[in-house]
Amino acid sequence: xxxxxxxxxxxxxxxxxxxxxxxxxxxxxxxxxxxxxxxxxxxxxxxxxxxxxxxxxxxxxxxxxxxxxxxxxxxxxxxxxxxxxxxxxxxxxxxxxxxxxxxxxxxxxxxxxxxxxxxxxxxxxxxxxxxxxxxxxxxxxxxxxxxxxxxxxxxxxxxxxxxxxxxxxxxxxxxxxxxxxxxxxxxxxxxxxxxxxxxxxxxxxxxxxxxxxxxxxxxxxxxxxxxxxxxxxxxxxxxxxxxxxxxxxxx
Amino acid sequence: xxxxxxxxxxxxxxxxxxxxxxxxxxxxxxxxxxxxxxxxxxxxxxxxxxxxxxxxxxxxxxxxxxxxxxxxxxxxxxxxxxxxxxxxxxxxxxxxxxxxxxxxxxxxxxxxxxxxxxxxxxxxxxxxxxxxxxxxxxxxxxxxxxxxxxxxxxxxxxxxxxxxxxxxxxxxxxxxxxxxxxxxxxxxxxxxxxxxxxxxxxxxxxxxxxxxxxxxxxxxxxxxxxxxxxxxxxxxxxxxxxxxxxxxxxxxxxxxxxxxxxxxxxxxxxxxxxxxxxxxxxxxxxxxxxxxxxxxxxxx
Numbered sequence: 111x112x113x114x115x116x117x118x119x120x121x122x123x124x125x126x127x128x129x130x131x132x133x134x135x136x137x138x139x140x141x142x143x144x145x146x147x148x149x150x151x152x153x154x155x156x157x158x159x160x161x162x163x164x165x166x167x168x169x170x171x172x173x174x175x176x177x178x179x180x181x182x183x184x185x186x187x188x189x190x191x192x193x194x195x196x197x198x199x200x201x202x203x204x205x206x207x208x209x210x211x212x213x214x215x216x217x218x219x220x221x222x223x224x225x226x227x228x229x230x231x232x233x234x235x236x237x238x239x240x241x242x243x244x245x246x247x248x249x250x251x252x253x254x255x256x257x258x259x260x261x262x263x264x265x266x267x268x269x270x271x272x273x274x275x276x277x278x279x280x281x282x283x284x285x286x287x288x289x290x291x292x293x294x295x296x297x298x299x300x301x302x303x304x305x306x307x308x309x310x311x312x313x314x315x316x317x318x319x320x321x322x323x324x325x326x327x328x329x330x331x332x333x334x335x336x337x338x339x340x341x342x343x344x345x346x347x348x349x350x351x352x353x354x355x356x357x358x359x360x361x
Numbered sequence: 362x363x364x365x366x367x368x369x370x371x372x373x374x375x376x377x378x379x380x381x382x383x384x385x386x387x388x389x390x391x392x393x394x395x396x397x398x399x400x401x402x403x404x405x406x407x408x409x410x411x412x413x414x415x416x417x418x419x420x421x422x423x424x425x426x427x428x429x430x431x432x433x434x435x436x437x438x439x440x441x442x443x444x445x446x447x448x449x450x451x452x453x454x455x456x457x458x459x460x461x462x463x464x465x466x467x468x469x470x471x472x473x474x475x476x477x478x479x480x481x482x483x484x485x486x487x488x489x490x491x492x493x494x495x496x497x498x499x500x501x502x503x504x505x506x507x508x509x510x511x512x513x514x515x516x517x518x519x520x521x522x523x524x525x526x527x528x529x530x531x532x533x534x535x536x537x538x539x540x541x542x543x544x545x546x547x548x549x550x551x552x553x554x555x556x557x558x559x560x561x562x563x564x565x566x567x568x569x570x571x572x573x574x575x576x577x578x579x580x581x582x583x584x585x586x587x588x589x590x591x592x593x594x595x596x597x598x599x600x601x602x603x604x605x606x607x608x609x610x611x612x613x614x615x616x617x618x619x620x621x622x623x624x625x626x627x628x629x630x631x632x633x634x635x636x637x638x639x640x641x642x643x644x645x646x647x648x649x650x651x652x653x654x655x656x657x658x659x660x661x
Contacts, residue, residue: 163546163547166546191549191550191551194549195549205543207544209562217548218548218549221549267544270544270548271547
């Protein structure tokens with residue numbers, strides 16, 4: 111599979127603390143890549159470098175290169191607002207805005223200049239359909255986004271992220287706060303979305319990674335220990351530490 | 362394990378042996394009692410202030426001219442000035458206060474200088490208001506030499522409002538959950554877009570409460586007005602001239618109570634008090650309406 115994102119010798123420092131050490135990998139296009147590892151290993155930090163959300167934390171310093179579609183995203187000519195349109199993110203806690211369902215999904219397109227009602231209506235419908243939420247909310251689009259359940263709110267956040275038509279969807283432990291049924295729905299959703307989007311998901315649930323992803327990356331203490339096709343990593347890992355983690359000896 | 366407690370029936374869940382349960386009940390009773398007392402006190406105070414003036418209020422009183430010698434004077438020009446000065450001071454101080462608060466919450470770096478600025482803002486919001494009156498005199502009466510005017514009074518009042526508005530804006534914006542900001546930025550918004558479309562709408566309750574408190578305080582302010590806008594009016598209603606003297610209702614109340622020689626001074630003072638209290642309460646209620654509408658729109 112062709113690589114959409116190439117990470118080359120990436121080092122990240124929060125002040126004096128080094129959170130990522132010499133990370134290099136490729137993330138294939140239109141596939142699901144899972145980042146696994148124990149708490150604090152750097153998987154969420156790496157995820158956040160892909161859409162430069164780390165820029166928001168003062169004192170963060172990057173060395174190395176991250177290229178999305180061939181472009182170094184930390185170079186001076188890259189506008190972070192346009193990058194984030196192409197690389198979207200869904201967070202661990204569902205975080206819909208206290209606005210209506212319609213306005214939540216339409217928020218992104220409106221940011222980028224889309225105003226026509228008909229156009230917005232179409233985008234809202236197609237995004238909610240893509241997030242498998244349309245049938246449940248199509249008669250209540252004007253209701254507050256806070257009035258639906260947690261699992262529905264998270265799918266709303268996915269719809270909201272899809273509305274700006276990204277190429278990459280970053281999911282930062284997106285199902286950790288949800289019940290098993292909602293989790294399953296979102297995993298199925300990810301399987302459907304991978305045909306159009308490149309998905310990178312951070313999960314502390316190894317079984318989820320094994321179920322859903324094509325490629326898995328195992329992190330430990332800010333370093334990439336091993337990455338390969340999911341089946342291979344879980345059945346025949348090359349590194350002893352990987353073996354220990356997936357068999358539950360630590361983490 | 363203590364033998365004596367083990368010998369009791371293990372599941373009777375009786376009272377604790379220590380006095381902590383008793384202290385808890387005394388405390389609860391005390392808090393209830395004080396709460397009721399405070400409410401009674403406030404209601405009693407309002408009642409006492411309003412009982413003399415409120416029944417005697419007439420529409421006439423509200424817009425007629427005060428009289429220096431005879432009975433039957435009204436509070437028209439002073440009442441008008443109160444609203445006029447309030448409006449001008451809010452028009453000046455709200456945009457500046459909002460911008461300063463947003464700067465401190467969203468853009469200011471975390472260093473000692475900014476900490477010092479915050480301490481200054483905090484200090485200025487609790488300094489006696491007469492300080493702003495003295496500043497106004499130095500600026501308008503002595504430096505610009507325009508004497509005692511509505512303009513001077515309104516601008517001095519704006520200075521009075523600014524620290525409180527800045528602090529409340531900063532607190533309200535900081536109180537917006539960081540997840541909202543993250544969601545907005547992750548969709549590719551600029552800082553201004555996030556501020557306009559997410560931070561301010563979510564912080565709106567706090568912002569409006571802040572404006573409401575500030576307006577209530579400014580409406581009843583007297584020290585600043587006496588020093589910068591004077592104790593007289595131009596004598597006619599609906600005088601929009603910024604350079605007229607600008608006695609407000611609160612000042613007029615003080616004047617009537619302490620200096621006036623008209624025979625019905627006492628009654629005028631009582632009626633003016635009622636009007637003042639009534640309007641401040643009204644300001645608070647009026648500002649609650651958009652809050653209530655806003656919370657209905659965003660309620661889960």
